[in-house]
Amino acid sequence: MPRSARASHKRELTHAIAVLRARQLRITEPRRLILGALIADHGPFSMEEIHRLVKKSGCDLVTVYRSMPVLEEAGLVRRCDFGKGVVRYEFNHGDHHHHHIICRKCQKVETVDLCVADALERLVKQRGYTEVTHQMELFGICPDCQRNR
Amino acid sequence: MPRSARASHKRELTHAIAVLRARQLRITEPRRLILGALIADHGPFSMEEIHRLVKKSGCDLVTVYRSMPVLEEAGLVRRCDFGKGVVRYEFNHGDHHHHHIICRKCQKVETVDLCVADALERLVKQRGYTEVTHQMELFGICPDCQRNR
DNA sequence: TTTCGTGCAAAACCTTTGCAAAGTG
DNA sequence: CACTTTGCAAAGGTTTTGCACGAAA
Numbered sequence: 001m002p003r004s005a006r007a008s009h010k011r012e013l014t015h016a017i018a019v020l021r022a023r024q025l026r027i028t029e030p031r032r033l034i035l036g037a038l039i040a041d042h043g044p045f046s047m048e049e050i051h052r053l054v055k056k057s058g059c060d061l062v063t064v065y066r067s068m069p070v071l072e073e074a075g076l077v078r079r080c081d082f083g084k085g086v087v088r089y090e091f092n093h094g095d096h097h098h099h100h101i102i103c104r105k106c107q108k109v110e111t112v113d114l115c116v117a118d119a120l121e122r123l124v125k126q127r128g129y130t131e132v133t134h135q136m137e138l139f140g141i142c143p144d145c146q147r148n149r
Numbered sequence: 150m151p152r153s154a155r156a157s158h159k160r161e162l163t164h165a166i167a168v169l170r171a172r173q174l175r176i177t178e179p180r181r182l183i184l185g186a187l188i189a190d191h192g193p194f195s196m197e198e199i200h201r202l203v204k205k206s207g208c209d210l211v212t213v214y215r216s217m218p219v220l221e222e223a224g225l226v227r228r229c230d231f232g233k234g235v236v237r238y239e240f241n242h243g244d245h246h247h248h249h250i251i252c253r254k255c256q257k258v259e260t261v262d263l264c265v266a267d268a269l270e271r272l273v274k275q276r277g278y279t280e281v282t283h284q285m286e287l288f289g290i291c292p293d294c295q296r297n298r
Numbered sequence: 299t300t301t302c303g304t305g306c307a308a309a310a311c312c313t314t315t316g317c318a319a320a321g322t323g
Numbered sequence: 324c325a326c327t328t329t330g331c332a333a334a335g336g337t338t339t340t341g342c343a344c345g346a347a348a
Contacts, residue, residue, distance in 0.1 A: 025303095026302060026348075027347075028347075029304095058305090062340095065337095065339075067303090081231075081232030082230075085234040085236075085312095087232075087234075099286060100287065101291075102287065103293075106294050124287050125289075128292035129289030129291055129292070130290050132288070134286065136248055136269075136284065137248060138270065138273050138278075139252075139284065140250060140273055140279060141252060142252035142257055143276075144257070146277075146279060175326095176322075177322075177327085177328065177329080179329070180328090207330090208330095211314085212330075214313065234338095
């Protein structure tokens with residue numbers, strides 16, 4: 001890892017830990033390990049993959065399952081639902097909103113920095129992908145639920 | 150059900166059955182039931198919900214699980230992945246591409262007829278939804294996979 | 299010291315598979 | 324009659340839960 005990357009890695013981790021502290025969440029070894037792994041590589045990673053990255057240090061799969069929602073709640077990681085039950089997590093570098101290109105064959109994930117459907121599809125095709133499709137869902141609180149609060 | 154709706158329901162079902170026949174798939178009672186249920190109500194429905202609609206006629210949950218991929222392959226239904234492992238199916242009325250608004254509280258699903266992120270979000274807010282977010286992923290065959298075919 | 303978080307094991311859950319019987323063409 | 328499709332039961336894989344111990348504040 002180049003020196004600058006290592007420095008920024010450390011800065012991100014320090015900041016993430018400060019966020020945990022501010023939320024009165026405990027700074028534990030598993031949480032440090034998981035955050036470190038996600039900062040080191042963009043991923044996004046599945047539960048299994050995260051576990052593979054931290055189990056050598058003794059962090060259990062169950063702990064990964066329990067930690068990710070906590071870290072997401074704290075705004076430190078972002079959850080990506082890729083359909084077919086595939087869930088992955090990536091470190092949340094600020095509010096930078098982006099999408100992913102997932103190869104339907106090898107499942108490789110790449111990042112895309114735009115956010116409008118057509119422009120996105122065009123960009124993805126320019127990257128050499130074929131048979132491009134997209135899937136998108138919107139979420140919100142419906143009027144009924146706002147009333148019955 | 151109004152007379153016109155019933156007539157169009159029958160037309161859709163007849164067409165769907167013709168598609169099955171054209172594909173040399175057998176016209177069975179469970180398949181008729183499932184298609185009928187999806188044509189009668191846009192849904193989209195989960196496996197459980199579809200099963201609830203057809204089990205009184207003796208159609209098993211396993212049969213629903215086995216039928217949906219077949220019907221999807223035939224282009225008769227569309228699969229919607231709503232994240233968190235939630236999968237739903239809706240009847241495929243032609244090639245009409247659309248998205249959904251899912252209430253994060255009650256899970257109610259509504260249909261949206263546009264297909265660009267920003268326009269969509271605006272429209273959803275106009276419908277009275279608050280805290281609107283969207284989730285979108287792209288899929289394609291990556292250059293590597295095209296080569297290693 | 300008090301509370302929170304973890305590991306391990308077991309339970310729960312949803313989806314898939316095996317197989318004999320029934321249904322379709 | 325040949326081949327699909329189905330129902331039931333059982334297996335499989337992933338995610339969640341219970342609980343006692345250990346760690347953080």
